[in-house]
Amino acid sequence: MPHVLTDIARSLMQSPIHTFALYLLSNVPGFPPVIQTVHILGVTAIMASIVMIDLKVLGLALPSQGTAELVHRLMPWMWWALPAQAISGLTLVLARPLRYAVNPVFGLKFTMLVPAILLAALFHLTSIKDPLFWERSSGRRVSARLIAGLSLLLWVGVVFAGRWIAYADYLFAME
Amino acid sequence: MSLVDLWPWLESLPLAAAIGESWWFPLLESIHVLTATFLVGSILMVDLRLLGLAATTYPVSRVVRETVPWTYSASVISVITGLGLFITRASHYVDNRAFQIKLVLLVLAGLNMAVFHLATARGMAHRDDAAMTSTGARFAGASSLLLWVGVMLAGRWIGHLN
Numbered sequence: 001m002p003h004v005l006t007d008i009a010r011s012l013m014q015s016p017i018h019t020f021a022l023y024l025l026s027n028v029p030g031f032p033p034v035i036q037t038v039h040i041l042g043v044t045a046i047m048a049s050i051v052m053i054d055l056k057v058l059g060l061a062l063p064s065q066g067t068a069e070l071v072h073r074l075m076p077w078m079w080w081a082l083p084a085q086a087i088s089g090l091t092l093v094l095a096r097p098l099r100y101a102v103n104p105v106f107g108l109k110f111t112m113l114v115p116a117i118l119l120a121a122l123f124h125l126t127s128i129k130d131p132l133f134w135e136r137s138s139g140r141r142v143s144a145r146l147i148a149g150l151s152l153l154l155w156v157g158v159v160f161a162g163r164w165i166a167y168a169d170y171l172f173a174m175e
Numbered sequence: 176m177s178l179v180d181l182w183p184w185l186e187s188l189p190l191a192a193a194i195g196e197s198w199w200f201p202l203l204e205s206i207h208v209l210t211a212t213f214l215v216g217s218i219l220m221v222d223l224r225l226l227g228l229a230a231t232t233y234p235v236s237r238v239v240r241e242t243v244p245w246t247y248s249a250s251v252i253s254v255i256t257g258l259g260l261f262i263t264r265a266s267h268y269v270d271n272r273a274f275q276i277k278l279v280l281l282v283l284a285g286l287n288m289a290v291f292h293l294a295t296a297r298g299m300a301h302r303d304d305a306a307m308t309s310t311g312a313r314f315a316g317a318s319s320l321l322l323w324v325g326v327m328l329a330g331r332w333i334g335h336l337n
Contacts, residue, residue, distance in 0.1 A: 033332040040212060040327055047216030062241045065233065073230060156209060163205040 009097035021094035039088040043159060045081035049074040050120045051155050057148035068131035075124045105168040109161035116154035119147055182266035195263035207256040214249035215323045217242045225316030231306035273336050277329035284322040291315040
């Protein structure tokens with residue numbers, strides 16, 4: 001698997017989009033902190049949507065607001081944040097693809113991100129079909145709490161891993 | 176002791192060395208980022224409500240009441256972890272332009288919040304349920320939004336300056 005990633009990274013480095021991303025990051029004053037801030041603001045939207053819903057389902061936050069209503073109201077913020085995250089994140093990755101391909105924390109981040117997004121989609125889609133889906137039986141209520149707890153841990157893990165990519169660079173630098 | 180002596184003194188603390196020379200620094204920084212995004216996320220929920228852009232069917236006071244505990248808890252952890260990072264290179268950070276701007280924006284954001292909670296929010300009880308809030312409340316929401324985006328941008332910029 002790591003070979004596949006480094007192969008992809010090497011072919012990306014032949015592409016004009018790599019040259020363009022690298023040019024933006026190296027030559028436009030303030031571009032790196034601005035693009036990173038866009039990425040962090042996207043995380044803010046994740047916190048105010050799916051993470052808040054997780055806390056609500058766990059009985060910790062927003063006591064007077066209904067879960068189904070919250071899902072309906074907050075989840076669009078997450079789905080709008082994700083493309084912004086992909087664009088800002090890809091700009092950084094395309095500029096230095098090999099740096100990320102050889103960084104195990106980068107892989108770890110996506111290993112947690114994919115199930116986190118799938119759990120959010122599961123929760124949202126079932127709530128669209130039936131707003132009370134997760135409240136119809138005690139078994140479902142327990143399942144909803146387990147999903148929320150796992151989702152919360154995964155999102156915290158994604159944020160931590162995202163921050164640690166830069167630290168892992170010192171340990172796994174290859175470029 | 177004057178302020179000029181304070182920064183090297185902070186750096187000379189055993190705690191500063193313990194954080195700066197170990198995995199404590201990245202750990203504290205990760206917690207700082209996590210709680211800062213959560214803190215700003217909880218504030219955005221209120222700001223967007225004040226601007227009439229979200230949660231318009233909920234009274235403003237209810238959105239405020241249910242998010243403020245999270246905002247405060249996240250602030251406390253952000254400040255503690257931020258101080259832990261700060262003391263490792265205090266004299267470097269006080270000279271860092273991005274750090275200086277971040278602190279000014281933080282103070283402004285805090286003042287903005289205080290004015291809103293102490294004055295504006297009290298005067299709007301009679302229209303708590305209204306989707307469209309008063310001009311003062313919308314101003315508070317918009318300025319809070321801008322100030323916190325500024326805090327994050329300046330905060331992220333600190334590491335790019337040497």
